[in-house]
Amino acid sequence: MPTRLRHRHRVGHSPCSTRLLTLGLALIAALPLGACGPSHKGQLTVEPAGASTTADPSSSDTPSTTPTPTPSATSSATAWTAPNVTISNDTTGTWHRQDDILERPVATSSEISQAYNFDAGGCLAIIFYKANQTIHDEGRRGGDNLSSSTEVQETMSNHSSFSVTSGPTSVNAVRDDNGTLPGYEIEYTATVTYSNGSTNNVAGYRFFRQISDLGVTLEVFLECTPDKLASADTWHQFLFSTRVAGLDAGAMG
Secondary structure (H helix, E strand, O other): OOOOEOOOOOOOOOOOOHHHHHHOOOOOEOOOOOOOOOOEOOOOOOOOOOOOOOOOOOOOOOOOOOOOOOOOOOOOOOOOOOOOOEEEEOOOOOEEEOHHHEOOOOEOOOEEEEEEEEOOOOOEEEEEEEEOHHHHHHHHHOOHHHHHHHHOOOOOOOEEEEEEEEEEEEEEEEEEOOEEEEEEEEEEEEEEEOOOOOEEEEEEEEEEEEEOOOOEEEEEEEEEOHHHOOOHHHHHHHHHOEEEEOOOOOOOO
């Protein structure tokens, strides 16, 4: 049984096996992480939405005149609701679901996290989905295209010497309710520093898509030791076999 990843606010006390260190387990943003690596905040960490403001009603300057009631100046915007999303992977034989790598796999309306272990090559893939009103309210300022292509290149918090070796490139592979979900991918190399102070060189692929209208982000990692990096075809097969039900992402605007 693999060592489980602990919550980001807890410090692991048992050493990781060599095998787990080579997998680069401390990948995912805001996931429960353990002795294999520190908390990974990444690009999915968002600040709380700012408090809304309400305008004071106008006062009457003429005492002898009865003021006419006026509509409230408070915004009447429709409240955001998280989509009802489920994520699955329908291919077997190359990789298999292994959520026990995570101490607390998440499956709620606002967060989903899943881990997959590759049978060949010693690689690990992690899917992370996040939904909140902050993404919905603030994400549209720069547009999904720009935000997705920018955030996929950002250095992961427990990685150093992070270098994008290919991309960002637009890719349509992950399936949603209306076909495929376009996003951006990169190939990268880096050095991972774990909570016990050990380091490991890694190479991997990363996919990111922000969908502001729905208030969600989807991020996928596949990370290996550099000499055992999975092929691009294997990476794309994993993306294509991933299904996000309950979501129609549409084009990146």
